[in-house]
Amino acid sequence: MKDKLRKIIHVDMDAFYASVEQRDNPEYRGKPLVVGSDHPRGVVAAASYEARKYGIRSAMPSMKAKKLCPHLIFADVRFHVYEAVSAQIHAIFHRYTDIIEPLSLDEAFLDVTENKVGYELAVDIALEIKAAIREELNLVASAGISYNKFLAKIASDYRKPDGICTIHPSQADQFIEQLPIESFWGVGPVTAKKMHKLGIHRGSDLKAWSIVGLVQHFGKMGRMYYDFAHGVDDRPVEEIRIRKSLGCETTLEKDITAQSSAIIELYHVATELVSRIGEDGFQGTTLTLKIKFKDFSQITRSITQENSFELLDDILPQAKKLLSEVDYEDNPIRLIGLSVSNPKLESADKPLYIQLKLDFKDEEY
Template structure:
């Protein structure tokens, strides 16, 4: 087995803390009459998209990114709550205050989850399992909300572990257990492998970590491009990315991978618009602007192309859409397209804004 990352002869101890159905749980916390009932945040019975679903709603097959109309059909008694991002930010800051009591090495991923490196921590505790339990207890005491946690020696495994005993639980993957655990893990449960990639792998006969491990780096790179190296490493428990505190956002984007490749320009234009709308939603929620607009194209053979344009002034909403179309049309699309993305960079964002910022988690596949 590969040796886990070590510093000063100590195996790194990483915790991934993930709030359970955060937005929906906050609404149920603040509205006692909604507790124990199926609830979603975002949209309404007629239109829109589900941003978050309570565990009661999930029993009906409702999940984030589902159309609100379909969610209402699945559960006629479903409660629709409007997002209250000021409230979510308020609670998120209370949770982060708890994190910083243990370590300054905190990498927030969004309002409701973060990585913590507790290899050396302010409490002088040797057990990351104990730290995770204390953090979850303090979050419950402070906010009234439940959190789950995963503990391991790298970020990928910690993230994977945090999903194992949800809701309101925690799990640990020890270095000596990692490879055996990953061999048994269904391919769709690997963090970073979305629905579309999982389906592609399953067509190749890759249904578990053990199956994935049988393929060479050369084969995976040929089939999955640069991501092939990532897949080759993670199934062996290798992930060297460190917890990055105070990371200032460099860009913001939205993208979608399609079940069927797009061939005509008209198809691409039609599919680009909902991606643009999602990007606008994220921009408006965080309250940032960017001078560079970038179009991302991933082709059927997994080759990647980006096209960008930088402006002297920060563009308004309509200009971003027009530039997105301009970038799409600026030259012939040479191959069928499996993924489209649109993003902004050269942002007017500070570290403080990034700390307070939020991303509405509408997870387009991969």
Template sequence: MDNDFPMRKIIHVDMDAFYASVEQLDNPELRGKPIAVGGSSQRGVVAAASYEARKFGVRSAMSSVLAKRNCPELIFVKARFDRYKEISKQIRNVFYEYTDLVEPLSLDEAYLDVTVNKKGNPSATLIAKEIRQRILEETGLNASAGISVNKFIAKVASDINKPNGQKTVNPEEVLGFLEDLDIRKFYGVGKVTAEKMYGLGIFTGKDLKERPLEFLAEKFGKSGSYYYQVVRGIHNSEVKPHRIPKSVGAERTFSENLSSEIFMLERLEHIAEELERRLKKSKIAGKTVTLKIKYSDFTLNTRSKTISYFIADKNLILETAKELLYQEELQNSVRLLGISLANLNTGDKKEKRREEPVLVQLKFDF
């Protein structure tokens, strides 16, 4: 065992039903009731569901029609992202009282590296407890947390005692914790992959660990190496305070399906304008334009083109998107269009370095 590798103390903080909880916080009449943040229209989608709604099987990304069918008493509330951002900023300010190594994943969750922290507290478990209490005092909202030696295990652990709880996986507990874990709870294993693993007789971390790297690479491609590593408690990614985006995009779902390219051009112009706004706000440009088309039967098609220079202007983006639109015939009527820009000019700013693996056998107080 090599003791030269660093051992980190990572906390993953995840707000409980964040959007829905904010709505219940601001409107006492909604407390204790099943609510969904999102549109209630025929084409609406649930952005978040309260725990009262989740008891009826209502989940985020579910169609509003299905959600209402599952829970007839469901109350739909329009999303207020300015309010969510406001509270998210308050929460992050709490994080920065403890460490500058904060990596937000979204408005409602983040990784914190507290190996060395501003409070001089050697216990990541106590820091997580203190942070959750501070968030409650500052915002009136509950948070859950996972604490362990790397981001992967901390992320998985934060879901164990939800809502309003936390789970610490100490270094000596990591391997046993992962072996006992249902494969569906592994971060990075989605529904489709879980079903495929079930078909291969992989139901738990222990089952996954018994499969050789060659087998996993054959069955799951590049992801096979990831699964092989994480089930052994190895996840090399550091907490990155300044996350550099790989792409920037904008998309729209339409209330009525579009059946002709002509009807789509106006929509693409609006999408290109929104994309230009986001690019200029972030001072980013890119070379690869991707057009995303989702058909009425929910099949997805993407078409990309890389040009020789960086662009951020809506007209240049739109010109390329139009070319991609006419590249091949439509397969069906269209319910969603999106444009994204990748191969960004952020790469020069990123200092590439080799990340050292974290060995979980080392012991120190958590």
């Protein structure tokens, strides 16, 4: 087993957006709350733990959420607030290490093998971070500690909310063998279904396969699954994650089939994209159109040019051209999105901000 001496912490804020809203609005506390729009075509961005008891989850249509919980409270999304709170959380992280890899506004990896406070045990750092987040920001975080990113991420989910879990190298094999295959990094619903057909349901089943067999069935991902099943993950905690794309999308109030209506909506999305590009300074040479239809199927169409897409006069004509390649006469459009990618100049100063029950005795690590 490799990298036993590394000390990695994964910190994950519990129900982050919803918790911020409950913190800032006392009338929401202890009640089922979602962040998002209650519009008939709205989507849940985040759900409080009180709401989750009703089966409500992020990305769920708002109408379905309201059916599950008729007295559900909706709070408007306030990204500028969440970004500001995230910056405060990262300031706490930096008291201990500068080797921080943000995964989103509400979670990050920290490499504390060598840390600013000289602590021997990573769990002591994790406990102090959790305490500081609670005392200074009045929010709750969960933390996972292990010798690699794969296990630290799993550990942070193990005792949520307000949990802390250490997976020591001596415990890793037993932990992984009992882990449901759906909990493995990179295993989505489609891959899990394929694995089930092959008799792979838990980590022990996956571990029994050879690397040749896994690569045969899952391509290059097979090697990663093999490594994870054996407790191996050599990926470093990356201090800088360069933004690879920037985009926006909108779910329409009504499904549309008229070309004139589609172009109007495309104009609004393109205008928002131009605004975000201006704020971020991102320079992408590939423009991608995303269309989701009434039946929830979706397609993308892309075009690449030598110069970056930055101005409306650059983006809108090409977006219209991509839209003209889409047949939506018999399958109305539900959502339109635009994004730019394939950076012309990658800047190293822009971090990307884009989520079993076993009785283990935590060993010091």
